Amino acid sequence: MTSLIEVFGHGGDVETAAARFGGNPADFLDFSANINPLGPPREVLEALEQGLHTVLRYPDPGHRAFKMLLSDRLGLTPNYISVGNGAAESMALILLGLAPRRVGTVEPGFSEYSALSRQFGAEVHHVQGREELDWRAEPEDIEKLMEQVDLLFLGQPNNPNGVQYPVDILHRLARKAEITGTILVVDEAFIDFIPVSQRQSLAPRLKEYPQVVIIHSMTKFYAIPGLRLGYALGRPELIHAMTEKQVTWSVNGLALIAGEACLRSGKSFEQETMVLVTHERKRLTEGLKALGCKVTPGEANFILAALPEPWTSASMQAALGERGILIRSCSMYPGLGERHVRFAIKDAEASGRLLGTMGDIIGLKTSTGSEAGGQNDGTAIL
Structure with missing residues (x-):
């Protein structure tokens, strides 16, 4: 249509x-x-107004101040963190840096998973979610797909249906990724809208799973889509492979100022x-x-x-x-x-x-x- x-x-x-x-x-x-x-939080608008003069200089290509704030919040060292021009750049850097030949998606899902994968030369395979499961796919079907692909995208919560997979299923898939050698990319762009006690996430145990990369967006929850800011979490080797493909200064200075203010904005x-x-x-x-x-x-x-x-x-x-x-x-x-x-x-x-x-x-x-x-x-x- x-x-x-x-x-x-x-x-x-x-x-x-x-x-x-x-x-x-x-x-x-x-x-x-x-x-x-x-x-946006009031603190973000104030920080942007006060920081307008910084447009006269280049942004920090290492995103160091923002990374340190993220590091403190997440309990991860900065080498576990890649900062991007929105979650979309993080997805692109994963594909560029890890160069998968076959990518798996769970449908219905965010269209950029397939679009970016094809754009960078990968074949795309998918499994279909079922209406009776609120458009989730059967875990067994996802595991079978992981046996066929080098990398798999999974929305958590998924777009457009807004549902999460239980955390025990995520752990199961993360263990399967180690067996198959598949990179499991968990897209948590909307997870901040779910109360902490109800979030189903691998982030607290990320270091246990070397094949997992988690994507986050700052633009949705903090309402700064025009500035574009996101980040990815994963073992240092994966993060290094991603950042090697990143265009210098892809994240602008005002976006970094806004991101720092977001992380300081309080509860x-x-x-x-x-x-x-x-x-x-x-x-x-x-x-x-x-x-x-x-x-x-x-x-x-x-x-x-x-x-x-x-x-x-x-x-x-x-x-x-x-x-x-x-x-x-x-x-x-x-x-x-x-x-x-x-x-x-x-x-x-x-x-x-x-x-x-x-x-x-x-x-x-x-x-x-x-x-x-x-x-x-x-x-x-x-």
Whole structure:
């Protein structure tokens, strides 16, 4: 199916939306990009303002101050850490530095796993998640795939369904990686949105697993996607192979300043985010179900849902886009269907507008939509 606005394969493309639906890119209510609805911490904005003069000099190519803060937080020495221009560069550096010939993915999954792998000359093989497992794949199927590939990407929580694999399964896969010689890349770009007690992660025992690389993003949780900042964790030999392929100064100075401020911002921002995301995910889930959507019970800051018939992702995306609201079509994800869409978690006012507008479009008035914060007047952004 031809995508209306995901022409680059991602959400958050307000420029394409404006060209498609009319209006100012900044005026769209964007549920297609999964960014913290609180915006950046106050400390980050202050640090950026105070650090603007640093654009006159080159950034530190070794990312030393940021790495030391990460090292203190994670309990890992800096040689276990690679800093990148977003999580996407970390993925690219893994592929460039380790040069796998065959890459495995679990579908549905983040499109960059396959796209980057093919871009750098690797064959891509995959296993399919099952709907009855909330689009997880059977561990046995993943293990069989690991026997066939040099490297395997696994989202934790996975995008677009937002689910985690239990930590005992992760340990099982990490041990399998040692047997098969496969590099297991665990993408934790959205794990910060899950309360610490509920996170399923190999990070606390990373040193036990020499074949595991963990990817993190700073841009989603701290709402700095325009600056691009992420990092990867792994044994020093793997990290060295990655950084040898990195373009000097790929991480800009303002991104490093923001990253340092993020790590110094304290617990209150994290706690406020958890409360908001947990509450609004539940509220949006109930509202979507009341509108006839089938919702996948994920844990991240986004929701995968199947629209009620006869609506398709394209028809709903068009109807909402004409009213100034963007959602992410998921019809192009392998294994998902033409009715699958993804919604980012936002604040109560935004969710209320979304649910009210969808209710108007579908022709279904719901108490959830009306209580959630205002009715949409149906005016298109034109």
